[in-house]
Amino acid sequence: MYCLNMMAIALELAKEDPAYEDVASKFFEHFVHIAHAMNDMGPEGRSLWDEEDGFYYDVLHLPNGQEHFLKIRSMVGLIPLFAVETLEPEIVERLPGFKRRMQWFIDNHPDMPKHIETTQRSARGVRRLLSLVGRRQLKRVLERMLDESEFLSPYGVRALSRFHADHPYEVVVNDHVSRVDYEPAESTTGIFGGNSNWRGLFGSR
DSSP, X not given: OHHHHHHHHHHHHHTTOTTHHHHHHHHHHHHHHHHHHHHSBTTTTBOSEETTTTEEXXXXXXXXXXXXXXXXXXXXXXGGGGOEEEEOHHHHHHOHHHHHHHHHHHHHOTTSGGGEEEEEEETTEEEEEEXXXXXXXXXXXXXXXXXXXXXXXXXXEOSBOGGGGTSOEEXXXXXXXXXXXXXXXXXXXXXXXXXXXXXXXXXXX
């Protein structure tokens, strides 16, 4: 999301100063590399996307080489939805340096354009959508986000799925057990200082 926001800012500035075209190109490339890494991490091919659950999860890598795929349904899995930006054809055409470098990057990285979708073709040109989440993934994430038994509550979107009320998650790291369960409203422990309104969305019922 940061890369796409910076790219959009640089494209706006490039209308007055062509020097910003290179800046926009660099953030465009950073976005595609990050998107690729999230879906195919390293030689092991570990993806943050879980096909079975239709959700994004964190992966914890330890110095000893151990790896934990943390299947916690939290805001972590919804944040990828924020990374989206459009490239309007009239803007791209006004910036030949950016257009040339973008096209070269797409042509020379055949495994990466899946994060760049052509959304509309018209007399104005090609409108491109840059998104971390593809169409198929978007549908599956939204199914969980809009499910009242998971993220959708009468008070807004929960930061932790209600799924964990009946299915607490535990992980053992260095002989220490860490547990995540659904804990709405006030904290059940003193670690949050009694009134736990500061926890924000984690307090959503």
